[in-house]
Amino acid sequence: MSILIKGGTVLSSTGSVRADVVVEGERILAVTAPDGWAGQADTVIDATGKYVLPGGIDGHTHMEMPFGGTASVDTFETGTIAAAHGGTTTVVDFAVQAKGSSLLSTLDKWHEKADGNCAIDYGFHMIVSDVNDGTLKEMDACIDAGVNTFKMFMAYPGVFYSTDGEILRAMQRARGNGGTIMMHAENGIAIDELVAQALSEGRTEPVQHALTRPPELEGEATHRAIQLAKVTGAPLYIVHLSAMQALAEVAAARDTGQNVFAETCPQYLFLSIEDLAKPEFEGAKFVASPPLRDKEHQPKLWQGLRTNDLSVVSTDHCPFCFVEQKELGRGDFSKIPNGMPGVEHRMDLIYQGVVGGELSLSRWVEVTSTTPARMFGLYPRKGVIAPGSDADILVYDPEATQVLSAETHHMNVDYSAYEGMRLKGRVDTVLSRGRVVVDGSGFHGGRGHGRFLSRELNQYLN
Amino acid sequence: MSILIKGGTVLSSTGSVRADVVVEGERILAVTAPDGWAGQADTVIDATGKYVLPGGIDGHTHMEMPFGGTASVDTFETGTIAAAHGGTTTVVDFAVQAKGSSLLSTLDKWHEKADGNCAIDYGFHMIVSDVNDGTLKEMDACIDAGVNTFKMFMAYPGVFYSTDGEILRAMQRARGNGGTIMMHAENGIAIDELVAQALSEGRTEPVQHALTRPPELEGEATHRAIQLAKVTGAPLYIVHLSAMQALAEVAAARDTGQNVFAETCPQYLFLSIEDLAKPEFEGAKFVASPPLRDKEHQPKLWQGLRTNDLSVVSTDHCPFCFVEQKELGRGDFSKIPNGMPGVEHRMDLIYQGVVGGELSLSRWVEVTSTTPARMFGLYPRKGVIAPGSDADILVYDPEATQVLSAETHHMNVDYSAYEGMRLKGRVDTVLSRGRVVVDGSGFHGGRGHGRFLSRELNQYLN
Amino acid sequence: MSILIKGGTVLSSTGSVRADVVVEGERILAVTAPDGWAGQADTVIDATGKYVLPGGIDGHTHMEMPFGGTASVDTFETGTIAAAHGGTTTVVDFAVQAKGSSLLSTLDKWHEKADGNCAIDYGFHMIVSDVNDGTLKEMDACIDAGVNTFKMFMAYPGVFYSTDGEILRAMQRARGNGGTIMMHAENGIAIDELVAQALSEGRTEPVQHALTRPPELEGEATHRAIQLAKVTGAPLYIVHLSAMQALAEVAAARDTGQNVFAETCPQYLFLSIEDLAKPEFEGAKFVASPPLRDKEHQPKLWQGLRTNDLSVVSTDHCPFCFVEQKELGRGDFSKIPNGMPGVEHRMDLIYQGVVGGELSLSRWVEVTSTTPARMFGLYPRKGVIAPGSDADILVYDPEATQVLSAETHHMNVDYSAYEGMRLKGRVDTVLSRGRVVVDGSGFHGGRGHGRFLSRELNQYLN
Amino acid sequence: MSILIKGGTVLSSTGSVRADVVVEGERILAVTAPDGWAGQADTVIDATGKYVLPGGIDGHTHMEMPFGGTASVDTFETGTIAAAHGGTTTVVDFAVQAKGSSLLSTLDKWHEKADGNCAIDYGFHMIVSDVNDGTLKEMDACIDAGVNTFKMFMAYPGVFYSTDGEILRAMQRARGNGGTIMMHAENGIAIDELVAQALSEGRTEPVQHALTRPPELEGEATHRAIQLAKVTGAPLYIVHLSAMQALAEVAAARDTGQNVFAETCPQYLFLSIEDLAKPEFEGAKFVASPPLRDKEHQPKLWQGLRTNDLSVVSTDHCPFCFVEQKELGRGDFSKIPNGMPGVEHRMDLIYQGVVGGELSLSRWVEVTSTTPARMFGLYPRKGVIAPGSDADILVYDPEATQVLSAETHHMNVDYSAYEGMRLKGRVDTVLSRGRVVVDGSGFHGGRGHGRFLSRELNQYLN
Numbered sequence A, B, C, D: 001m002s003i004l005i006k007g008g009t010v011l012s013s014t015g016s017v018r019a020d021v022v023v024e025g026e027r028i029l030a031v032t033a034p035d036g037w038a039g040q041a042d043t044v045i046d047a048t049g050k051y052v053l054p055g056g057i058d059g060h061t062h063m064e065m066p067f068g069g070t071a072s073v074d075t076f077e078t079g080t081i082a083a084a085h086g087g088t089t090t091v092v093d094f095a096v097q098a099k100g101s102s103l104l105s106t107l108d109k110w111h112e113k114a115d116g117n118c119a120i121d122y123g124f125h126m127i128v129s130d131v132n133d134g135t136l137k138e139m140d141a142c143i144d145a146g147v148n149t150f151k152m153f154m155a156y157p158g159v160f161y162s163t164d165g166e167i168l169r170a171m172q173r174a175r176g177n178g179g180t181i182m183m184h185a186e187n188g189i190a191i192d193e194l195v196a197q198a199l200s201e202g203r204t205e206p207v208q209h210a211l212t213r214p215p216e217l218e219g220e221a222t223h224r225a226i227q228l229a230k231v232t233g234a235p236l237y238i239v240h241l242s243a244m245q246a247l248a249e250v251a252a253a254r255d256t257g258q259n260v261f262a263e264t265c266p267q268y269l270f271l272s273i274e275d276l277a278k279p280e281f282e283g284a285k286f287v288a289s290p291p292l293r294d295k296e297h298q299p300k301l302w303q304g305l306r307t308n309d310l311s312v313v314s315t316d317h318c319p320f321c322f323v324e325q326k327e328l329g330r331g332d333f334s335k336i337p338n339g340m341p342g343v344e345h346r347m348d349l350i351y352q353g354v355v356g357g358e359l360s361l362s363r364w365v366e367v368t369s370t371t372p373a374r375m376f377g378l379y380p381r382k383g384v385i386a387p388g389s390d391a392d393i394l395v396y397d398p399e400a401t402q403v404l405s406a407e408t409h410h411m412n413v414d415y416s417a418y419e420g421m422r423l424k425g426r427v428d429t430v431l432s433r434g435r436v437v438v439d440g441s442g443f444h445g446g447r448g449h450g451r452f453l454s455r456e457l458n459q460y461l462n
């Protein structure tokens, strides 16, 4: 079964070329000059006037994630179908170690959740909540099992929180085994005190979520994580960076050549504390951690994407319905489940950066696909249109328009954080490992197509 | 005429893939999975065990350049043949406006020198020595003529030097027409005073060249150029950065997202002031500006290449023979012609950084080919192995070894700055626009094959 | 003749004490606990409820200064009388070397202007406009003559401007002889180009003075001066710092322990580019260089005073009448004489910083008196209330109020830059070398009382 | 009872004057020009050729401090007598809250220890080990009781350690009541992990104390404390700063005008990790926290003293005998009591900085006396030679020499950290509140003379 994608402009992280792409089975067989293919093709996709780019890689999602007695509402099936609709063909989700359990049994559990249910390929990061001798040894086994990125939390005391000593130990292990430590960098100990003060003073509305998590405490934790990484020699990847203070710390470390990397998310680029302050508890829709910030942070984040101090855009997709889930926090913002939906809109939203002059076309491809592929050990299988690579391909129509809405999105959640937002550009066709899963006539993929990706190590390490 | 390069590992700035490359005429027709090409090929090159990468682009050479009454000794013919031997398939040389002459007539003159004489493709930057209303208008015409990078000098008063006011005017013009200002950033006014003091005190040996050009004065000029660029909004490219102080200025500007870029050269990575201090006037071989620095700068420069605060490695190839040319400065270091040979060894020398763990393979390709292609508006025609691109291809043997020597090099100069240096890796085969110019049996190219490259604008501008 | 100042609060740069001050002749004989003086006094001044502090030292004035065919309108007599009214008992004025003349003859000329005419003590800085072998040697002689601070200009090409090479030479000399280089740090070469462009485009109004002198060009020159000082090892004092960019450069240098110091002036703390933009040519009243800046610079300058990155407040008093002098620039802002009146109001204006919580009382004394005394080699003769010190004493009433106006000021100029400004605090009594020159009943001093101060070297050098 | 100190050079933090000092009872009555005193004196001290300066203020001592089952060996009596011998006339010691006890009862207990036992005046800081609602309220009461500086620990988990949440709460309280938070800034959580690893690997010798407390973890904690102070608005004083990384954080914060201050100690200026590595367990003598650092930190600390990023030199005097106390840690460095003797030698040691060109005379006075007086709310009662001030006076002989040794020192400890060190300068005469306690004939003071100092608030707050 072969497919020829003809007439398009093939994008990479370095630029664009007019070229045709030949897919044979699950992989790309060749990239040729226009009309340069000497062989036959079973199917021809006309990409005239369109961009042909590697499918998006969302390095940060939470499907079916337990949180505070409830769980995020997208299953691996619904979440990956939504991702595919948005041009994302790979997600890396987080397996979540519960205190007292082992990493490998956790990984088994997450395999059970995902296996046979995903519409696109997927990998796992491992959230390490419980650092001990056993866990540390298991980190090596996780790496053998294709999971070499270990997320830790400086926030959420009593839940995911690790002490600086535990972080140090995990970093030492990562230094030895080639893993990368991912960090939720907020000073949760200080934040919990501010939260308690707010509640005791009757400040209970959603905007307090942001007011009790000041950006300085994200900057602080980022600095601390960087120093611990320096002491141990471990690679460090800061997840969901939202604050200019944290960005400044990352930039300073990167200037010294330290293996420090960071991602941001669309919500920090497009939304702000003003959304959290919406009346009638609507602000709850925007509760995630770190919180949405003052608008002054947004241009700094776009700048960070340009300077590569922010290397990746992920979504931190973690959807909770407004009804019954977000509503758990009426009268107590600290009980609002933390998380926002977004896996479907990342490619489109960041493309708005191209439209608005914030990013180049090639940088769009880089931050949404090529860099996550390299960072998470998937390149060149993913993240590039190249012979031998998986045929995860997005044909994107740069001239189409669309309006985001919960009415039309495919995520299993009852609201959109971007309701009514008008966008330029739209997904035209999506291939996942050689199969056309989305095209103008609808969705042709489904659960079970997606396979687990055993990942190699971070390719950016100095 | 088609060529199939089979069995190799194709390198790009993002990684490597096992792939075959199909060349048809002057261009790459296709890149396919191993054995994936469905058509025929007239010639097959076996690249098994070898790297297949885009030919090197040396963005800074001076062939036949007049300097202080003499001229650099490589002609466009000898210099480009030497480049080809070293795996470089494009050079961007500098047309040099003499005071009082026009830019366009200068360009004509350089076309005359180069046309029909080059063995590989070439482009021009324009050295602007004389800023006036006429020159500024001509900058626009230069851009139309494919020359959009304008080098200015903060050094060499009375020769190439421009005042800050002249630089400001040229930058304003570049801001308007899309050009990029290239800067030789040393405070030549202060340096000339130090030189005069040295001579008047009888300090005349070659090492005084470095002692009278302290790194702080490169850092200073770099800062000044950056501020003038900020005031005017012009893109700025710092040539031949040699000092950590200058690097720090570039890094600080880049952190703010300003369009500031920099290159360094192999001599600053591998040689030092100790070479300048060699006895018997041998130090004269190493006189170039900025001067070779203390060794402590070298690890900072490698780090800058990793952090991308240094984006490009060029050679500043400007060879003068030791006999009769360098010797002009016996008894007065200020009369030693400034410049060193190097165009032939850039790919090999920077590959030593890969061998030594300083750079990744993909970064080697990036700093020597892909980034210069993008920076100088040649991408994707050059700088990448992609369909439609010129078939400028380097097949590199990573396991071979070689020893550098004036006895064996192809540059038209009577010494090597790296005499006796033992290297790992060696050029195997070189294609220039589809023609095999170097292979195991010798050199098959020659003058006249190389064509002028009318260049697009810098592709890195924010 | 002895005076006892009783009942006041004596201020120093470190705090305040309730104490009595005994003056005998021209000097302070003793400072005692309240009522602690065992001897007699001819006169008793009741300072109850008032501050007793060292008389102000204005380290930057221009009396009778030639500028562009005219001259500043305060003579040494009128200017020093105005200073005394404002609580300033020492000025350090600038002798101005004309191109082609010698430093010592210049100094003679300024002695002639000042001798016998000043109402308070005075010293000189030397403006070096013409650097050559002779001048450099004369710098040593100036130091012997009590003038060890040498001002140079990076602005005003063709007038006061020195090249970086000339600055380097002067700095080398200062490094050797203990002098301090004072710098007007603006990139005048670039500025002159911007000025020419403005005029050629018909932008001629006073606000263009600021728009053609962007703060980046003050930051740039400040950085450059600091680097030249670093290369030479010379102490550097940045005069009339106005821009946050320049302040950042000074702060960075000071963090490294380099001998770099800076002053700002009241006009940069209280006035802004909005004043320059006043209609009907009124903006001309506010033309000085560096220009008044956007208001956002003001809080940064106050902060610099708190952090001691700005160590001194001087006035750069250089008054030109609006009528006939400022008016020379109608239709061409570049012809407006550069300078503003201010010598009379410095103590009062900076005291407003105390009132407004910007500075502590002790910091007020420090930046207006103690630090200039130490910086300019006058301490402990001046700048402190201590036994043996000159009895230059200001009794200040912190509760009085006043309104500034050209109607009431004593400067010989037809406008006030602070017309109508209401202040808290007022000069009560002023002693100059033991003589009461100002008290509630009026002015009792006069020309001839002030003596030339042969100054020691800068006391802050590391 | 009056004393006249005649013929000396009186030093202050701004310079020196030839002056006589008149003491009446416990206070300074007058400072006069030489021979300027009109009254009589009971006693005359000849200070010809000597410096007369305010007695030293050691803002950081631990007399009789419980630590790990033992206690520091100097009692308030022996420790203050030793201090007096070294020219220090005020100490501020630390009351140590035990977990579960109250601040006020702690203060009572420390008053009991000290009252009637001290030879010189003394104050208290309060170590807050147990933050809770009651403690926070007590902080206000402590301030009323003259104790407004609250030390907290980011090190020593399980002992003095406070969490970031507890620190935040205490800082909020300090923001409200005017107190200053003093911080032991080392990341004790991470350090304890490194210590455990060292012990488990059999690395037990004293030098491991330093190796398990890397300077990055002092820099980290310093940054964290500064951010918490920024979030809360509290003044912050970093105690015993030892590492250049921590200094850089303090300097950066101070550049922004934040109320951040720091002290260092003589041991960090003169001793190094090489002392900790001395064989035969002798390194144990030098175990204190933070640990002695590599020598490369020393010039940075001296520079910090010059730039005022380090404002104070205290001793952290906390002596444990080598025999039986330090020896508790044979075979386990973590059991070595943390602390070194030093209260006696601070004035002499820092004077070596004057001798060696590191500090000016006035800076010597400033960092050892005037600044601690202002920082700890004792000025002008202490820290200056001024009328009305306590007659705490040090007459210092700059030309005498001495050799430090346990044989001759007055501290109650069996070793000297500076054994055999030869110094220039020596204490001549010491007055404590008007009483000559040390002179050439010996010690004339004794327990009971020293009084508790109820301190005002920090006088440096912006």
Ligand SMILES: [Zn+2]
Pocket: A060, A062, A316, A318
């Ligand atoms: Zn997440």
Ligand SMILES: [Zn+2]
Pocket: B184, B239, B240, B289, B290
């Ligand atoms: Zn150059």
Ligand SMILES: [Zn+2]
Pocket: A251, A254, A255, B251, B254, B255
């Ligand atoms: Zn950077």
Ligand SMILES: [Zn+2]
Pocket: B060, B062, B316, B318
């Ligand atoms: Zn060059």
Ligand SMILES: [Zn+2]
Pocket: C251, C254, C255, D251, D254, D255
């Ligand atoms: Zn600073």
Ligand SMILES: [Zn+2]
Pocket: C060, C062, C316, C318
């Ligand atoms: Zn001036």
Ligand SMILES: [Zn+2]
Pocket: D184, D239, D240, D289, D290
């Ligand atoms: Zn401590």
Ligand SMILES: [Zn+2]
Pocket: D060, D062, D316, D318
């Ligand atoms: Zn302590």
